[in-house]
Amino acid sequence: MKREAASVIDHYTRDDLMERIRAALMRRGYDPDKPSIEMLSELDHLHGGGFATTEAQIELAEIPRGCQVLDAGCGIGGPSRYLAGVHGCTVNGIDLTPGYIDVAGRLNEMTGLSGKITLTVGSVTDLPYETELFDAVLCQNVSMNIADKDRMAKEALRVLKPGGIYTLSHLAEGPNGPPVYPLPWALTAEASFLGTPQDLLETLSRVGFTDIEDRAGRARSKPGGGPQPGTIGAAPAMGDDMPARTANAAQSVQAGRLVPMMVVARRADR
Numbered sequence: 001m002k003r004e005a006a007s008v009i010d011h012y013t014r015d016d017l018m019e020r021i022r023a024a025l026m027r028r029g030y031d032p033d034k035p036s037i038e039m040l041s042e043l044d045h046l047h048g049g050g051f052a053t054t055e056a057q058i059e060l061a062e063i064p065r066g067c068q069v070l071d072a073g074c075g076i077g078g079p080s081r082y083l084a085g086v087h088g089c090t091v092n093g094i095d096l097t098p099g100y101i102d103v104a105g106r107l108n109e110m111t112g113l114s115g116k117i118t119l120t121v122g123s124v125t126d127l128p129y130e131t132e133l134f135d136a137v138l139c140q141n142v143s144m145n146i147a148d149k150d151r152m153a154k155e156a157l158r159v160l161k162p163g164g165i166y167t168l169s170h171l172a173e174g175p176n177g178p179p180v181y182p183l184p185w186a187l188t189a190e191a192s193f194l195g196t197p198q199d200l201l202e203t204l205s206r207v208g209f210t211d212i213e214d215r216a217g218r219a220r221s222k223p224g225g226g227p228q229p230g231t232i233g234a235a236p237a238m239g240d241d242m243p244a245r246t247a248n249a250a251q252s253v254q255a256g257r258l259v260p261m262m263v264v265a266r267r268a269d270r
Ligand SMILES: C[S@@+](CC[C@H](N)C(=O)[O-])C[C@H]1O[C@@H](n2cnc3c(N)ncnc32)[C@H](O)[C@@H]1O
Pocket: 008, 009, 012, 044, 045, 046, 047, 072, 073, 074, 075, 076, 077, 078, 079, 094, 095, 096, 097, 100, 122, 123, 124, 125, 139, 140, 141, 142, 145, 146, 184, 185
C-alpha cells in the first residue's frame, strides 16, 4: 500500500506546478493573478473531456445544489471549485499528491473559494472524516490508481449520509485486450488497476451500495475522451506528454480495450 501511494504521488508530482499553470494562463491571454473559475476550467479538470465531463457527471448523478460534497481524489481542485462556486455546495477535497493539494489551495484563494472548500492530503481508502457526513461523494478518474477498490468503496459508503450519492468515473478494461500505455493515470500496466466493468459494479454492490447504475451511455462527455477542443487541457498539471497519453486512452476506448464508465450508486435510506 505504501509503495502504491508513493508511485501515485511520483506519477502526479510536477516541479514548478504553479509556474506551469501561470505560464499556460498567460499564453492564453488570461491574467494569471486573477483567474476566474471559468478560465481555470480549461486546465484543472484532470480527466478526459475536462470540464464538460464534470458538468455531465454532476448532472447525471443528480448531485443536489447546495449540498455537502466530498471530492475524493480532487487533483488541483477544478471539480471542487465548480461544485462550490457554481453549484453552491460546501466541499471537502482530499488527494494523495501534496503538490496538487498545495496548488488547489492557492487556486481556491485566488478565486475567493477558500471558505467553501476544505482540503486535506490523504487517501480515499482511509478517509479522515466522521461517518455520515456527506450528501455526495464524487470520484473522477481516481479508481484506476487504486488496487483495493473494496476499501475505497467501503470508505465512501461510511462517510455518506443515508440516501447519499456515490458517483465515480472510471476506465475499465475492455473485451479486446489491454490498453495502449502510457495512459494519463499510469505509464505502465503495473501501476494501473482497471478490472472489468462488472468488477466495479459488483464491488459497489458487495460493500452495500444500492441503485447502482453505469450512466456513461447517457453522458454528453465521457471520461475516456480527449480534452475539449480549443482549451488548454491537462498538460500543465499532468505533464507535457499528456497529448500522447490522452490519444492512447481515446484510441484504446475506440478499440474496445478501455470502457469509460460513469457510475452512480446510493447509500440506502434508513
Ligand atoms: C487523473 S487525476 C483526477 C483528479 C480529479 N479527480 C479531477 O478529475 O480533476 C487522479 C488523481 O487521483 C489522485 N489519487 C490517486 N490515488 C489516490 C488515493 N488513494 N487517494 C487519494 N487520491 C488519489 C491523484 O493524486 C490524482 O490527483
